[in-house]
Amino acid sequence: MRNFTNNNTARRYKAHVSLVGTTQLHLRNPYIIAWWSAAFPGFGHLLLSKYLRGYALILWELLVNNMAHLNYGIIYSFTGNFKMAKEVLEPRWLLLYLPVYIFGIWDSYRSAVDMNKVYLLAERENANFNSFIIGAVEVNYLDKRRPSMAIFWSFLTPGLGQLYIHRVITATFMVSFMIVFVYFSNVLVAVHFLFMGEISKATEALNPQWFLFIPSQIGFGVYDAYVNTVENNKLFDSEQRTFLRKNYNQYRIKIPTSAEV
Known part of the structure; x- marks a missing residue:
């Protein structure tokens, strides 16, 4: 029986199963990804499985938002206390916040569009990928x-x-x-x-x-x-379908019709 693993011979893979999780490509709405980046920088990238970039933006958000007192400014603005909002905001940190915030939205949208194209190519290539892994500390599998x-x-x-x-x-x-x-x-x-x-x-x-x-x-x-x-x-359904088709498709059973009987 064939060994279905990532052997780096294909150009693109739809997924990768590792000890710490399953990473996969699938179609995403770029506008929804951008919206989550606007709600909290880094979240859009996490949805794309771009973890290093996502966690970097999240840590940046926590640091700069707190130093700029941005959430205080939002609360005072929503309650109509615009004078307090002006007083509480720290302009040095606030001006540092804006470029990276806009970059997070733009980059997550751009990445979602590109990854949708990569997914379509990977789906057409339909290369084999590992669906089960076992190690000394963890077990992971598709189910x-x-x-x-x-x-x-x-x-x-x-x-x-x-x-x-x-x-x-x-x-x-x-x-x-x-x-x-x-x-x-x-x-x-x-x-x-x-x-x-x-x-x-x-x-x-x-x-x-x-x-x-x-x-x-x-x-x-x-x-x-x-x-x-x-x-x-x-x-899981796609991997099972591919496996059965490649390994058992040749064992088709011909059911005779009433005329042949």
Whole structure:
């Protein structure tokens, strides 16, 4: 039986299964990718599996956004307090923020368009790729997962949905970021006061600069886990179909018709 592995003899592969996750090419809407980059720099690149660039932009966002007090400015602007928004913003960091923010949107859109073209070529070439790997620390293989479960676990804690579909690196970073956001925003302290009926104390305890990161984190965790679960299921079906066709297509059984009987 043939060994279905990435042997670097093909020009393009649709997917690669490794100990830390499954990376694959599939069609993506460039506008949705750009939107996620606008919501949080780096998220669009993570959707494209460009992890190094994505995590670099996320770390940059956390640093520069906090130094510029951008989230404070957003909250004051949305509440109509434009004078406080002007006072709280740090212009030296804010002017540094804008070029990289725009670059993240543009680069994720451009990359999505290019990767869609690469996917179409890889789909036409349909080269063999590995679907199972086992090592001393982990096992990973293609199988089908339930998208609803990926949504459920991601909604509870961003990163758990990625762990469910074996995207270990993304899951580790997302859970780590969520711990940082929850700790510095004091959101659990605010929830504690809220359950006790002390609304004013809950409001005072909440740190809006860090709290504003959490909605984007949860939304992205849910969306990313759902999309990748669906695409992994499609990849599983495609790999199974290719394997059966190449190895068992010659054993076709001819069913006689009533006339031949």
